[in-house]
Amino acid sequence: xxxxxxxxxxxxxxxxxxxxxxxxxxxxxxxxxxxxxxxxxxxxxxxxxxxxxxxxxxxxxxxxxxxxxxxxxxxxxxxxxxxxxxxxxxxxxxxxxxxxxxxxxxxxxxxxxxxxxxxxxxxxxxxxxxxxxxxxxxxxxxxxxxxxxxxxxxxxxxxxxxxxxxxxxxxxxxxxxxxxxxxxxxxxxxxxxxxxxxxxxxxxxxxxxxxx
Amino acid sequence: xxxxxxxxxxxxxxxxxxxxxxxxxxxxxxxxxxxxxxxxxxxxxxxxxxxxxxxxxxxxxxxxxxxxxxxxxxxxxxxxxxxxxxxxxxxxxxxxxxxxxxxxxxxxxxxxxxxxxxxxxxxxxxxxxxxxxxxxxxxxxxxxxxxxxxxxxxxxxxxxxxxxxxxxxxxxxxxxxxxxxxxxxxxxxxxxxxxxxxxxxxxxxxxxxxxx
Amino acid sequence: xxxxxxxxxxxxxxxxxxxxxxxxxxxxxxxxxxxxxxxxxxxxxxxxxxxxxxxxxxxxxxxxxxxxxxxxxxxxxxxxxxxxxxxxxxxxxxxxxxxxxxxxxxxxxxxxxxxxxxxxxxxxxxxxxxxxxxxxxxxxxxxxxxxxxxxxxxxxxxxxxxxxxxxxxxxxxxxxxxxxxxxxxxxxxxxxxxxxxxxxxxxxxxxxxxxxxxxxxxxxxxxxxxxxxxxxxxxxxxxxxxxxxxxxxx
Numbered sequence: 001x002x003x004x005x006x007x008x009x010x011x012x013x014x015x016x017x018x019x020x021x022x023x024x025x026x027x028x029x030x031x032x033x034x035x036x037x038x039x040x041x042x043x044x045x046x047x048x049x050x051x052x053x054x055x056x057x058x059x060x061x062x063x064x065x066x067x068x069x070x071x072x073x074x075x076x077x078x079x080x081x082x083x084x085x086x087x088x089x090x091x092x093x094x095x096x097x098x099x100x101x102x103x104x105x106x107x108x109x110x111x112x113x114x115x116x117x118x119x120x121x122x123x124x125x126x127x128x129x130x131x132x133x134x135x136x137x138x139x140x141x142x143x144x145x146x147x148x149x150x151x152x153x154x155x156x157x158x159x160x161x162x163x164x165x166x167x168x169x170x171x172x173x174x175x176x177x178x179x180x181x182x183x184x185x186x187x188x189x190x191x192x193x194x195x196x197x198x199x200x201x202x203x204x205x206x207x208x209x210x211x212x
Numbered sequence: 213x214x215x216x217x218x219x220x221x222x223x224x225x226x227x228x229x230x231x232x233x234x235x236x237x238x239x240x241x242x243x244x245x246x247x248x249x250x251x252x253x254x255x256x257x258x259x260x261x262x263x264x265x266x267x268x269x270x271x272x273x274x275x276x277x278x279x280x281x282x283x284x285x286x287x288x289x290x291x292x293x294x295x296x297x298x299x300x301x302x303x304x305x306x307x308x309x310x311x312x313x314x315x316x317x318x319x320x321x322x323x324x325x326x327x328x329x330x331x332x333x334x335x336x337x338x339x340x341x342x343x344x345x346x347x348x349x350x351x352x353x354x355x356x357x358x359x360x361x362x363x364x365x366x367x368x369x370x371x372x373x374x375x376x377x378x379x380x381x382x383x384x385x386x387x388x389x390x391x392x393x394x395x396x397x398x399x400x401x402x403x404x405x406x407x408x409x410x411x412x413x414x415x416x417x418x419x420x421x422x423x424x
Numbered sequence: 425x426x427x428x429x430x431x432x433x434x435x436x437x438x439x440x441x442x443x444x445x446x447x448x449x450x451x452x453x454x455x456x457x458x459x460x461x462x463x464x465x466x467x468x469x470x471x472x473x474x475x476x477x478x479x480x481x482x483x484x485x486x487x488x489x490x491x492x493x494x495x496x497x498x499x500x501x502x503x504x505x506x507x508x509x510x511x512x513x514x515x516x517x518x519x520x521x522x523x524x525x526x527x528x529x530x531x532x533x534x535x536x537x538x539x540x541x542x543x544x545x546x547x548x549x550x551x552x553x554x555x556x557x558x559x560x561x562x563x564x565x566x567x568x569x570x571x572x573x574x575x576x577x578x579x580x581x582x583x584x585x586x587x588x589x590x591x592x593x594x595x596x597x598x599x600x601x602x603x604x605x606x607x608x609x610x611x612x613x614x615x616x617x618x619x620x621x622x623x624x625x626x627x628x629x630x631x632x633x634x635x636x637x638x639x640x641x642x643x644x645x646x647x648x649x650x651x652x653x654x655x656x657x658x659x660x661x662x663x664x665x666x667x668x669x670x671x672x673x674x
Contacts, residue, residue, distance in 0.1 A: 017291060051216055066551060072551070074225075075224045114528065155542055228552075292561055304578070308577060
């Protein structure tokens, strides 16, 4: 299939769907290769970004069209769509904890925040930013929460790895939570944990010969 | 306002609305002159026509985005889930009559089947198995129907002549339709038509040697 | 920023309910004082925190409990630092409350910062289109069809039609030649001329069953009306019909 035709098809699909469409669905139903798909997306993005009225959003291997935020005021003046309010500090804090530590229970979030978080959880759920993703296998089987596609879209993230300082933050949290695991080391900010596979040469023989 | 920005605004509005938007509404709410509006529409039309996935429609002083009809099949393949359905017996019957007796009007089919066949005709048309092939030169000029290439494909036939025992079936239909011409037969209640394949031995030679 | 209620000597007093919990307040105090989190116990921040607790009456119970929890930890740490060190009382496994509070505060701080970074990325100015109503409609696709199925349907239909045609072949329903009323008139006509006649004479050879019944019904009607009288000599023999009144004349 010609790339221009594929672009037209994807544009039409995203326009009709309104909602996020999985890239995988488009590829499998139309028998499109990864390479073709990527090429088409790049082309569509070029035409639907910056000053264009319609923007392409890519997140979690899904595609969606949205209006250009720069023209939100004018669009609102004509069509009066429902406008979301910005989140409160408390909600953002809670959302950050859930985003970086998901899946997580409400109790675990409350332990970090030192404050009851029932209200902020309900606000975030109502906005479709978090959802129940399972139950923790402990007494009472508390619900585990995670963030949604709506969260990624609202914060202009293409995936969770896109969260600000994702790796670095997770590492620092791990050090704070489990200091005993890190006591032997002196950390610098840019210190990186060695891969598990890496065993110092001088230890290799010892480990291999020791009874397991 | 710069023309590019106005274009972006109108694009965003039409995208979000999905339905027709009055030009007058856009002009009055955004305080746009006729000239600016016309200029913007021309520019948008240039970008949303031909091979583009989203087309601009202008009618009755309204604007609307719609998908490019050329890609409708592919779009539907992705967005509309498949539901498999079997053809009903009534549809198969009607289809067989049309297949063997085409071109044929609906009334003629109804005379054979003895029941109203409007619904089965519409189902068969929807599935692209039959189509209008002309009009009969009688009062009311009723539509004549015939089977489609899709019909041949579906039943793995290379042509209509591939339908089994075409001549024989035609003959049989005429027997049933005009019993007075063939009074040789006396029907009993448990009379059954022989299978198409069954030809009495003493007739075989005759049929094979007769000119078709 | 929390509202400044009152300026007091070297620090500000903030309303407790401006803070999302005790950690929020503690962290705020640390930032105001521009010190490291781990130095909170060597600064006067804990005192400031405790002095804020005087406002507890004004906030709700749930929030108060959270503040008291942290406050009690702070008091515990303070008390321990004042007591002479007694090694035997230190339980190895239990984490030092001071360490724990510092860790908690550090972690909370990380997420608070992450939340602020998220805030900068938050975009509530995008609008999304409603899905087109046609979107979730399913496409009906025909299951694979066989020629055999088509021919089966066709031949069984032909069979059905053949049976119907047969059923339609009209069973001749011959209209009665005479109704009961007509028969009455007919008999009356005959009897007025012949005065007396045989019952069997009324029937012709091609009479149908219903015609015979009609004739007999007409006869009964005439008897009831006393137009005729009858006489039967033998059982199952002929019936002689006589016009009423004629008999006496004979």
